Amino acid sequence: MTETATATGYARLESLMARGSSFFGSRYAILGGAMTWVSERNLVAAISNAGGFGVLASGAMQPERLREEIQATRALTGKPFGVNLITLHPQLLEMVQVCLDESVTHIVLAGGLPPGDAIERAKNGGAKVVCFAPALALAKKLVRSGVDALVIEGSEAGGHIGPVSLTVLAQEILPHITEVPVFVAGGIGRGEAIASYLEMGAAGVQLGTRFVCASESIAHPNFKKAFIRASARDAVASVQLDPRFPVIPVRALRNQGVEEFMQTQRRIIERVDRGELDLAAGQLEIEHYWAGALRRAVVDGDVETGSLMAGQSVGMVKAEQPVAEIMQELIDQAAGFLSARVVGEVA
Template sequence: MTDKITKLFHIKYPIIQGGMIWVSGYKLASAVSNSGGLGLIGAGSMYPEVLREHIRKCKKATTKPFGVNVPMLYPDLAEIMKIIVDEGVSIVFTSAGNPKTWTAYLQQHNITVVHVVSSAFFALKAQDAGVDAVVAEGFEAGGHNGREETTTLTLLPIVKEKISIPVIAAGGIATGRSMLAAMALGADGVQVGSRFAACLESSAHDNFKQKIIEATEGATQVTLKELAPVRLLKNKFYEDIQELYANNGSKQELQTLLGRARAKLGMFEGNITEGELEIGQVAALIHRIEPAATIIEEMVAEFKKVQQEVAAFDF
């Protein structure tokens, strides 16, 4: 299974683990990398020195390539980028900001840069900024979403038509079957978030993992569009948001309800009632808490099996 993505990152399989907040520590990143994919440390929920610690621990846990995911709304962004350079990280995924701001700086230090986009418009902007690849993330994805509300099925071929650099598909991908579908639509690789969030090495709280594997169709919803669209599991916190909407709550009231560290409360500390539980629609297909290595093995095996099944079609 050799393609643009495996060559770009020097990995065995074109499977990238999402760099999710409160979920993607060094244990998960190293486990994915050791299994042939690309593991990402999620810097979005880490203070600078915590990130440094995770990078150093990841280096000890794997000799394989790994990267860091950096949401560019981070308040200590300059310090974060300096740590990434100082610690010799070779791959950075950026999101939630202008890729022009840091791409050249990172590439000057021999770092491969990938930017997450939700539309062809932003994919072109990222390509113009000089990134090495983009992640085209559909509306099915968990966590913060694009305002365009374009699904992966539609987004991928549109982005592929517009740009020449490699495209990684994200949003609704958790199986070998969906991986093959993404590649049929033009993806050069896939990014998997929700399934790895529920895996053994994820730093998510066990309560949150259990809620993921219990999720059924329709269990997630995108909300808080006035602040930043986010897909999360429906729980008491979600119902409180809906009640505020029903009472014509203001943007400020929504911000007050959200407060601070709501995602940490739910995903990391395990308060499944009051916490923000960010996960994708594909949670309805996740039924077991497994090691990262098992997930990758299952995805690759199913990919090859379905590839043969599709090849047997004769029109």
């Protein structure tokens, strides 16, 4: 391939990423997926320092704990980064205020339809608001409510997932939402895919699984080894046993913990049937299973009974690498894909 074609590929990639890069204030329109226990100060700072946009996963943190993590992240990077807040958090507005007090530029609201007062407080405080849209109708509603950008995440992703693949969501949503930048997520592990979605109209991409085995990730070595050994078909979605308990499916690597989750559901359903728990309390217990199981895997290294939340792109994770190296691989692959297009057009 000629130097001209190669240079054209990088220039084309920069052009396609321009809207997303400008929105985040980053070199690349590559957003780090917020993964509880994984996306903490070290990984987030490394992603931002490598030209992407790191996002802290606040999970079940309390406001002051979040403040500490934001300040610790800022000590590691002078680049912009964001914070992911769970919409069901009982202190959501306080968490938003902490972000504003700490001059966080972008707040990502995840885990359900964001309350209007949370969006309003964030925007009035000067932050950009990013929300997840699992369907076109909801995407339009969120745009009307004033959100500044959207993420559409396919069922190929890790953790809590929706029912529709990214290949379908991108076709449904990208042609119709142009008022705000739309970032795509779910199953993305190589630069060629990034380039393809950019050409479809995405402003950028979000990657989580690809960064789990970064050198800067604090995930336990056992957790990383499980990712490196896994293939795409090992990342399976959990099954809902009873329609009375609309449990959001979780994609994770198949292990004993997946089977234990099924048993947990059965035990809780039996307790509800006996009148020991009401439906709401039963569902909350089912959801609490994942929080503890994920910590056991990521922090303690229990890869047998812990939750190995992973997207189907896990099969493309082959080794532990520095974030900067991962980022450069993705950019080179994307630019190479676009360069080949140029050569093909000339031929």
